[in-house]
Each structure stands twice: as structure tokens, then as C-alpha cells.
Amino acid sequence: MLKDITLGQYFPGDTVAHKLDPRTKILLVVLYIIALFCAKSFLTYGIMALCLAVCVRISRVRVKAMVRGLRPVLFIILFTAVLNLFFTPGERTLVQLGILRVSNTGLRTAFFMVLRIMLLIMGTFLMTYTTSPISLTDGLERLLGWLKRFRVPVHELAMMMSIALRFIPTLIEETDKIMSAQKARGADLESGNLIQKAKAMVPILVPLFISAFRRADELATAMECRCYHGGEGRTKLHVLRYERRDGIALTAGCLVCVGVIVLGRFGL
Amino acid sequence: MATILETKDLTFAYPAEEGEETTFALQGVDLTIEKGSFVVVLGHNGSGKSTLAKTFNAVLLPSGGKVYVAGMDTRDEALLLAIRQRVGMVFQNPDNQIVANVVEEDVAFAPENLGVPSEEIRRRVDDALRAVGMYDFVTHAPHLLSGGQKQRVAIAGVIAMEPECIVLDEATAMLDPIGRQEVLSTIHRLNREKGITVVLITHHMNEAEEADRVLVMDDGRLVMDGPPREIFSRVEALRSMGLTVPDTVDLLDRLRKDGWDLPLTALTVEECAGAIAACRPVSGAPRPGGTAPRREELSSSPILEIRHLTHTYGVGTPFQRSAVKDVSFTVREGEFLGIIGHTGSGKSTLIQHLNGLLRPSGGEILLGGRDIWAEPKKIRSVRFRVGLVFQYPEYQLFEETVYKDIAFGPANMGKTGDELDRCVREAARLVGIRDEQLEKSPFELSGGQKRRVALAGVLAMDPEVLILDEPTAGLDPAGRENLMANIRDYHRNRRRTIILVSHSMDEIAQNVDRIVVLKSSHVLMSGTPAQVFARGGELIEAGLDVPQVTRVAMALAERGMAIDPAVYTVEALERSLLTVGKGGAAC
Numbered sequence: 001m002l003k004d005i006t007l008g009q010y011f012p013g014d015t016v017a018h019k020l021d022p023r024t025k026i027l028l029v030v031l032y033i034i035a036l037f038c039a040k041s042f043l044t045y046g047i048m049a050l051c052l053a054v055c056v057r058i059s060r061v062r063v064k065a066m067v068r069g070l071r072p073v074l075f076i077i078l079f080t081a082v083l084n085l086f087f088t089p090g091e092r093t094l095v096q097l098g099i100l101r102v103s104n105t106g107l108r109t110a111f112f113m114v115l116r117i118m119l120l121i122m123g124t125f126l127m128t129y130t131t132s133p134i135s136l137t138d139g140l141e142r143l144l145g146w147l148k149r150f151r152v153p154v155h156e157l158a159m160m161m162s163i164a165l166r167f168i169p170t171l172i173e174e175t176d177k178i179m180s181a182q183k184a185r186g187a188d189l190e191s192g193n194l195i196q197k198a199k200a201m202v203p204i205l206v207p208l209f210i211s212a213f214r215r216a217d218e219l220a221t222a223m224e225c226r227c228y229h230g231g232e233g234r235t236k237l238h239v240l241r242y243e244r245r246d247g248i249a250l251t252a253g254c255l256v257c258v259g260v261i262v263l264g265r266f267g268l
Numbered sequence: 269m270a271t272i273l274e275t276k277d278l279t280f281a282y283p284a285e286e287g288e289e290t291t292f293a294l295q296g297v298d299l300t301i302e303k304g305s306f307v308v309v310l311g312h313n314g315s316g317k318s319t320l321a322k323t324f325n326a327v328l329l330p331s332g333g334k335v336y337v338a339g340m341d342t343r344d345e346a347l348l349l350a351i352r353q354r355v356g357m358v359f360q361n362p363d364n365q366i367v368a369n370v371v372e373e374d375v376a377f378a379p380e381n382l383g384v385p386s387e388e389i390r391r392r393v394d395d396a397l398r399a400v401g402m403y404d405f406v407t408h409a410p411h412l413l414s415g416g417q418k419q420r421v422a423i424a425g426v427i428a429m430e431p432e433c434i435v436l437d438e439a440t441a442m443l444d445p446i447g448r449q450e451v452l453s454t455i456h457r458l459n460r461e462k463g464i465t466v467v468l469i470t471h472h473m474n475e476a477e478e479a480d481r482v483l484v485m486d487d488g489r490l491v492m493d494g495p496p497r498e499i500f501s502r503v504e505a506l507r508s509m510g511l512t513v514p515d516t517v518d519l520l521d522r523l524r525k526d527g528w529d530l531p532l533t534a535l536t537v538e539e540c541a542g543a544i545a546a547c548r549p550v551s552g553a554p555r556p557g558g559t560a561p562r563r564e565e566l567s568s569s570p571i572l573e574i575r576h577l578t579h580t581y582g583v584g585t586p587f588q589r590s591a592v593k594d595v596s597f598t599v600r601e602g603e604f605l606g607i608i609g610h611t612g613s614g615k616s617t618l619i620q621h622l623n624g625l626l627r628p629s630g631g632e633i634l635l636g637g638r639d640i641w642a643e644p645k646k647i648r649s650v651r652f653r654v655g656l657v658f659q660y661p662e663y664q665l666f667e668e669t670v671y672k673d674i675a676f677g678p679a680n681m682g683k684t685g686d687e688l689d690r691c692v693r694e695a696a697r698l699v700g701i702r703d704e705q706l707e708k709s710p711f712e713l714s715g716g717q718k719r720r721v722a723l724a725g726v727l728a729m730d731p732e733v734l735i736l737d738e739p740t741a742g743l744d745p746a747g748r749e750n751l752m753a754n755i756r757d758y759h760r761n762r763r764r765t766i767i768l769v770s771h772s773m774d775e776i777a778q779n780v781d782r783i784v785v786l787k788s789s790h791v792l793m794s795g796t797p798a799q800v801f802a803r804g805g806e807l808i809e810a811g812l813d814v815p816q817v818t819r820v821a822m823a824l825a826e827r828g829m830a831i832d833p834a835v836y837t838v839e840a841l842e843r844s845l846l847t848v849g850k851g852g853a854a855c
Contacts, residue, residue: 134369166369169411174663180625181664184656185725186648186680203676206666210711215364221327222365225357226378226425227349233383237376237393 010132016245017059017130022139024246025127031253032123035260036116041268044260045112048119051256052126061129069125070118077117084110133165135238142240155231163219171212178207272433272465273301273324273355277333280319280488293319295488296333301467303432306459308476308496309469311485312510313715313744317469320485321437324467325355338432353382356426360438360742362418366410371402371421374410378429389428396424399462400454414611416447420454427458433465434458440470441742444611444771445813448472471744473500473514474816477535484509501532510746515774515816515838516540522842537816541823544845571636571765572599572622572654572733578630579617591617593789594631599733599767604759606776606797607769609786610811615769618786619735622767623654636732652681655731659738661722662715670696670713670721671706677729695728699754716747720754727758733765734758740775752779777801777815777836785812802834817841 012018017025032051039045056066070077088110090103128136141158148154182203183189189200280294293316301307311317322328323335326342335342337351356378359365368374372393379389397403400420410418419439426434436455440448452475459466468475476482482499484492486509492499500506500513503521507513513521516537520530523544534543579592592614599605609615620626621633624640624647633640640650655677658664667673671692678691696706699720705713710721719739726734739755740748756779759766770776776783777797784794787810793800800807804814804822814822815836821844825833830848835841 132370134373162369163367166367166410169409170363173411177658178664180620181658181661182676183625184623184651184658185664185677186651186729187676188648188680203664203666207664210666211663215361218359218361218364219367222357222359223367223377225325225327225352226367227352227381227429228377229349229381234380235383235386235389236380237373237386237389239386 011061011065011129012132013060013130015058015060015130017055017126019245020130020249021240021242021246022131022135023143023240024242024249025131026136026139026143028249028253029124029127031257033120035257036120036123038261038264039116040112040264043268044263045115045119047256047260047263049115052119052123055126056122059126059130061126065129066122066125069129070121073117073121077114080117081110081114084113134162137161137165138236138238138240155234159231167215170215171208174211175204175208178204270303271300271336272303272338273299273467274336275299275320275323275330275333276336278320278323278330278335279332280316280323280328281331292331292488294323294330297488297490299483299490299493301433301465303465304459304463305480306456306466306478307468307481307483308479309467309483309485310471310473310476310499310511312746315485315509316488317485318437319488321357321435321467321469324433324435325352325357327357349382353378353429354431355433355435356429356431358419358422358426358434358436358439360441362415362422362442363411365422366418366425369409369411371397371408371410371413372406374421375424375428378425382429392428392430393424396427397421399427399458400424401450414447415443416450419443419447419451423451423454423458427464431464433467435467435469437469438471438742439468440472440475446610446811448475473512473745476500477514484511497533497535500535503532510744512745512749516820518838519817519820519841520544522838523845526842526846537819537823541820541827544820544824545827545829568601568603570598570634571601573634573637574598574618574622574631575634576631577618577621577628577633579614579621579626580629583629590629590789592621595786595789595791596631597784597791597794599765601765602763603765604779604781605765605767606780606783607767607786608771608773608776608783608812609792610771612788613786614789615786616737619656619737619767619769622733622735623656624650625656652677652729653731654733654735655726655729656735657723657726657737657739659741660719661725662710662718665710665718665722665725668709669707670701670710673710673721674706674724674728677725681729691728691730692724695724698727698758699724700750716743716751719743719751723751723754731764733767735767735769737769738771739768740770740772748775755779773813773818774815777818785810787812797836798834801836802832804833 036048039048056063085102085106086100088103088106090105092104093101094104094107095102137158141154144154179189187200187203192200275297278294278297279292281290281292284290297320309317309320319328323330323342324337326348329343337355340347340351342351366374367377375393375396376389379392384392394403397406400423402417402420402424405413405417410421413421423434434455440451443451455466455468456478458464468479470476476496479496482492482494482496483490484499492502500517503513503517514535516535517532520532520534520540520543524530524532528547530543530547534540574595574597577592577595578590580588580590582588595618607615607618617626621628627641635650635653640647665673667676674692674695675688678688683691701720701724710718713721723739736755740751743751752775755766758764768776768780780797782794782796783800785792785800785807792810793803801814801818804818807814817838818834818836821831821835821841822833824831831844835844
């Protein structure tokens with residue numbers, strides 16, 4: 001049952017969006033977020049939505065998949081909407097329900113907030129949909145390389161992240177196995193109240209932790225045997241290189257971002 | 269010839285805990301390994317062979333004495349990378365040595381660490397993957413590969429360092445016969461074609477057949493050293509160290525004791541059959557088979573009936589596939605049934621239906637005549653009646669003491685007090701766990717003992733049917749034999765039904781009354797061992813193995829000897845040869 005969870009929301013493909021350097025995509029997302037927070041009007045939000053639509057089109061990610069990405073945050077979206085709708089003070093009251101009142105500003109703010117969250121999430125998801133986790137960590141490591149000067153262990157963090165990604169499917173499979181084994185010994189994982197359910201997890205978590213530690217130990221030895229000695233002097237099979245398309249994409253991103261900020265200045 | 273590895277009076281001791289005496293894992297090992305040789309290291313668990321391997325590339329440093337790799341002292345820290353680059357290691361668990369989540373990235377890991385330029389890494393990765401026959405999987409995710417494929421990726425990861433020597437530390441122990449064969453033929457090819465020195469540590473005696481040299485370790489000492497034929501002819505000495513000999517040698521040894529003049533050095537099936545045929549020329553009247561004591565099908569009432577069972581994973585997705593297709597068979601009360609098939613043949617899916625862990629997509633399972641899913645809410649009670657011991661069951665232990673862990677199952681059944689205590693002690697006794705061990709933490713025990721505790725945890729529920737999935741996987745020969753002896757005793761004394769799932773034909777042949785052979789999700793054949801092995805050719809065609817003894821019998825029958833080719837135990841073949849021999853001239 002755990003196998004059904006799709007992790008690392010990556011949809012392999014061969015479009016320009018997939019081929020872009022991961023660093024470019026990370027930077028584009030940053031620019032996109034900045035622009036999104038500077039957008040204040042129908043015009044600027046419209047531009048942002050259009051940009052996203054164009055990117056989705058280029059990446060050939062199905063719209064259904066984009067919408068599905070919103071599902072886990074549905075509650076937050078609704079919560080924000082309700083909060084903004086009822087509790088924003090404004091000059092004109094549109095609807096009055098007891099103590100709850102909806103003002104014209106409230107309606108406007110609620111609409112923009114919901115739009116902003118949705119665009120934000122879909123934008124970042126588009127990046128993870130088109131970038132494999134490994135190149136994403138690679139891109140992050142290179143982008144944050146300058147932090148090494150301040151003794152931030154950037155390489156180690158990136159290595160940890162990629163090993164974690166590598167072991168997620170293995171550990172899920174293992175959890176599945178241990179659950180089946182304990183169920184075969186009559187463990188009852190489904191019924192009971194919250195405390196009983198938490199207690200029932202002990203026979204699963206203890207073996208899982210022990211096995212994770214054993215794996216970590218063995219993996220460390222195996223890595224040492226393959227001459228791993230930290231990030232110093234390490235080379236890469238795939239060296240990240242900015243191409244012409246990265247330049248074009250970044251220029252376009254910057255233009256949109258600056259454009260939205262300037263429009264905001266003019267109150268548009 | 270040049271030397272690649274050399275040890276001089278090597279001793280090693282693991283750091284002792286307070287109040288404990290230091291035990292030496294290695295004591296005075298003197299050894300030189302020549303470049304380009306293929307060396308197999310044998311020894312029971314705890315004999316020091318894995319420790320020895322880990323000193324070869326400075327993962328462990330000697331407590332006393334020296335280890336030299338191509339003349340370099342492993343204690344010299346400045347040479348660490350140079351040493352590790354020359355001696356690559358492959359470990360037992362394929363999952364725990366793959367670092368990246370793309371095959372090529374993983375193979376590139378070592379050269380990346382060594383600072384090799386990118387274009388050169390690309391070339392090495394491609395070469396290494398071609399050398400192990402995994403080039404088609406360059407961009408695959410490792411967790412989707414089979415065990416044998418993962419180990420080949422791990423070997424490629426080592427070859428990418430361009431080492432002079434590869435050490436495989438029980439690298440075949442967790443693989444099924446096909447995976448094992450894949451790995452073995454890969455390393456033999458690397459040894460032959462690239463001249464890479466191979467040191468193979470293993471529990472499987474057959475893997476030593478084609479080695480140049482066999483080393484036997486016992487209690488931290490190197491006790492035997494020589495070519496395989498010479499080593500295996502020392503049958504008694506090997507047995508006294510908890511090791512076995514290949515069935516071919518066992519047979520020759522028995523026949524010699526019967527007064528036949530045979531060499532003990534005919535190691536392979538062909539050689540063995542050749543030697544026997546040469547000694548016993550074709551005898552007079554061919555007799556129909558039947559010298560083997562045939563285990564008859566039981567006529568007791570059925571306890572488990574599997575009717576047209578089908579299980580489909582991922583219904584409605586592009587990954588939809590049937591793991592079990594229209595499987596029907598009956599298990600009788602008190603029967604010892606064997607289920608055999610490859611990894612992926614549907615064995616695991618099948619057995620998880622028998623205790624209601626999985627719900628059939630089609631068909632039904634009857635336990636004592638009743639559909640187990642008649643009342644889905646009561647499915648837990650089925651699990652107490654059909655006990656299932658998973659593969660590597662020691663990984664499910666979790667309690668503070670052995671006693672509490674064994675008590676988990678019966679306590680879930682609602683047993684308390686004296687009754688619970690009786691169940692736990694009885695189960696512990698059945699698997700040979702001593703009383704004083706019951707209060708220990710299960711994690712202090714050795715691998716073999718942990719497995720016994722896990723087995724006791726299921727036996728304590730006193731199930732009517734006991735299902736064992738690869739119970740001896742990864743154990744050494746003595747451990748395998750002891751555990752199977754426990755299980756046979758349990759079957760004999762309790763008359764309970766046992767289903768043994770295995771991919772070892774030898775293990776199945778030696779224990780069960782009846783065999784069900786699964787192949788790609790359906791039943792290929794079923795019957796008594798004699799009936800199944802009589803179709804040995806079909807089994808081999810299906811990519812399954814037959815016991816080594818059966819292959820000898822088949823080879824003898826081909827040579828025109830009046831031997832039933834369906835013989836499946838060494839004793840039975842010995843008996844038939846003796847009977848056949850009476851008719852012929854003495855040699």
C-alpha cells in the first residue's frame with residue numbers, strides 16, 4: 001500500500017523545460033516568487049498566470065497533474081480565503097451574516113491571496129516535475145557553493161540529500177515488509193484509539209530504525225571503500241554548464257520580474 | 269608472478285567491551301595472493317574471513333603484523349586512497365552499497381571521488397557497465413533492478429576505479445541461483461579477460477569449484493590453502509569445521525567407503541559422472557527406477573485449498589500485472605510441502621494470501637474447508653492459524669528481551685499468565701534457545717540465533733500451518749543444517765503442516781513430501797520429489813535448477829547406466845549405484 005505513494009514528483013521528459021540547467025530553474029523560481037509577491041493588480045497577476053501557463057505548455061506537463069499538486073494544500077488555501085474574506089476591514093459592506101461581514105477589499109484580498117498561493121505552489125511544482133531530484137540537489141550544491149567560504153557544509157548537505165532520496169524507496173519497501181511480518185504475528189494496526197495506534201507502531205518503528213542504522217553503517221563503509229573522502233578534489237560525471245537556452249530563459253525571467261515590479265510602482 | 273596482497277603474521281582484535289576478554293578475529297595469518305589469480309575463501313560464520321577481507325583495503329588496520337597491497341603498507345595513511353583504488357570491495361547487501369539513484373551516477377561515484385576528469389569518467393562508466401553486462405541500464409533507478417543486477421552494478425562501481433583486485437565479501441549470499449550465476453560468470457570473465465585478481469568469500473561450496481586456489485579459515489587462522497580439488501578431498505576435516513563438501517564429493521566419498529576405487533577430486537557433475545562410469549562399466553540388465561525411498565502423497569484431509577487464485581497489482585494503472593495467475597493446489601494436514609520458483613515467479617505473493625495478508629483479486633483460499641475471507645473482520649484469527657515466517661525474519665525483532673519478543677504473537681492472541689509463559693518456553697525449546705538466553709536482548713545474539721528467535725515468535729502461536737519463506741537464506745552450511753534439523757524435528761514431533769518456500773532445489777529435495785513448482789505466476793508442475801525431478805530436463809529448460817545429485821544421476825543415465833535420473837538425495841544415489849554395481853564387474 002505504501003508503494004502507491006509517488007515520491008520525487010519527477011515526470012521524465014525531453015522538452016526545453018527538462019533540459020534547462022537545474023540552476024537556471026531554481027533561479028527562475030526565485031524570480032517568479034519575487035514577482036508574485038510584488039504583484040498587486042489584475043494586470044500583474046494576469047501576467048504571472050500567463051507566464052505559468054506558457055511554462056506548463058512548454059514543459060508538456062499535464063494540467064491535471066498541476067491541479068493534483070494543489071490537493072495537499074487545499075486546506076491552507078480555503079483557510080486563507082475565509083480569513084481574508086471575513087476579517088479584512090473595508091469601506092463598503094457587501095454581505096453581512098451576523099458578526100461576519102464581507103467587505104469589498106476583503107473580497108479582493110481573498111481572491112488575490114488564493115491566486116497567489118496557487119500560482120506559487122504550481123510554479124515550484126513545475127520545477128520539481130521537470131527536474132530529477134539528483135540534478136536538483138546538484139544545482140543547489142553549485143548555486144550555494146559560495147557558502148562554503150563561511151564554513152557551511154554545502155557538499156555534505158547535498159550528499160545527505162541525495163542519499164536520502166536514494167534510500168526512500170528502499171525504506172518504504174522495508175516498512176511494507178516489516179508491517180506484513182508483524183501483522184503475520186497478529187499485530188493489529190488498524191483498530192483502536194490514537195494511543196493504541198501509536199503503541200502499535202512500536203513493533204514497526206524499532207526494527208525500521210535498527211535497519212536504517214545498519215544500512216547507514218554499511219553504506220558508510222562501502223563509500224569509504226570507493227575512496228570517498230569528502231567534497232575536496234571531487235569531480236563530476238555530469239558537469240553543469242549554462243547553455244544558450246539558459247541565458248534566454250534567465251533574461252526572460254528577469255524581464256518579467258522587473259516588469260511586474262515597475263508596473264507595481266505605477267500602481268498598476 | 270607478482271604479488272598483489274600479502275599479510276605477515278596478521279592479527280586483529282575487535283575492541284573489547286569493558287570486563288570482557290579480547291577475542292582475536294585473526295591470529296597470525298601469513299598469506300600471499302598472486303596477481304591475476306582467482307581465490308575463494310571459505311569458513312563458517314565467525315571464522316574471521318570477513319575481517320580478513322576488510323584488512324585488504326585498510327577498512328580495518330591490523331592489531332599486529334602487516335598487510336601489504338602491491339607492496340604498500342596499509343598502515344601508511346598517506347597511501348590510503350592508492351590502496352583503496354587498487355583493491356575494490358563488494359559487500360553482501362546490494363541495497364546498502366549503491367549510493368546514487370541512477371545507475372551511471374552510482375558507477376561514477378568512485379572515479380568522482382578520485383578526481384578523474386569528466387570525459388574520462390564517462391569512458392570508465394561505459395566500459396565498466398559493458399564489462400558487467402549492464403550497459404542497457406545506464407539511466408535506470410537501481411532500486412528497480414533485481415538482486416543480481418544490483419550486485420553487477422556494485423561490481424561496475426568498483427571496476428570504474430580500475431582496480432587490480434576485487435574482494436567480494438559474501439556478495440552472493442543474498443542472491444537467488446540466477447543472480448548468483450550472473451555475478452559468478454561476471455567475475456570469472458573479469459578475471460580471465462582483464463586479469464583482475466578476485467578474492468571471493470562465500471558459504472557456497474560450489475562457487476569454489478572453478479577457483480585457482482581455496483583458502484579455509486577457522487577461528488581466525490588460515491587452516492587450509494590449496495587448489496579446490498585438493499581442499500575438497502579433505503572431507504572429514506572440512507566437516508569438522510562446520511563446512512560441507514559439494515554433493516559430488518560427498519557421493520564419491522561414500523562410494524569409496526563402500527570399497528569403490530574412486531578419486532575424490534572429480535568435483536564437477538561431468539567429472540563425477542565420468543569417474544563413476546569409468547569405474548563401473550555399463551552393467552547388465554537395466555532396471556526401472558525405484559531405488560529411492562519414495563515419499564508418498566498423503567491421503568489425510570485437506571487443510572488449505574487454493575482455488576483459482578489470481579492476484580493483480582496496480583489494477584487500472586499502466587503498471588498492472590498479475591503476480592499470481594489461476595493457481596490451484598491443495599495442502600493436506602501434516603504434509604511437508606515445498607514451493608519452488610525464481611524470484612518474481614509469484615512465490616511471495618502466493619504465500620501472503622495463505623494467511624490473509626493479501627486479498628485475492630480472483631479465486632479463493634479455504635482453510636479447514638472455510639473461505640478465509642468469509643468474514644473479513646476476523647481475518648486476524650486466520651493469521652494465528654497459518655503462521656508465516658518471512659525471509660530474514662530477524663529484521664522484525666523489536667523487544668527488549670528474547671522472551672518478550674517471542675511472546676508478541678501469543679499475547680496478540682489474547683494469551684496471558686501461565687499459558688503465555690508455557691507457549692514462549694515451549695517455542696524457545698523447539699528452536700533450541702536456552703532458558704538463560706530468554707532474558708537477553710535479541711540484538712546481542714548472533715545472526716543464526718536471532719533467526720531462531722524470530723522463528724520461535726511464530727511457533728509460539730502454535731499455528732496449524734507453518735509457512736517458511738527461505739528460512740536458511742544467508743546462513744553458513746552448519747547454520748543451514750541446524751535450522752533445517754529443527755524444522756524437521758518440529759514436523760516429525762508435532763505432525764503440523766509445513767510449507768517450505770525456497771529457491772534451493774537441494775534444500776527442497778532433502779526435506780519435503782511434495783513439491784509445487786511455480787514459474788511466471790502459474791503452477792508449472794507439482795508432485796512428489798521423484799515425480800518432479802523425473803522431469804529434470806523440463807525444470808532446467810524453465811531456468812530452474814535440479815539438485816546436483818540429480819544432475820549426476822542424469823549424466824550417469826545418459827552414459828547408459830541403469831540409474832533412475834530422478835534420484836534426489838546422495839544416499840539414494842549411493843544405494844542405487846551399489847545395487848547396479850552388483851551386476852557388474854568389480855573395478
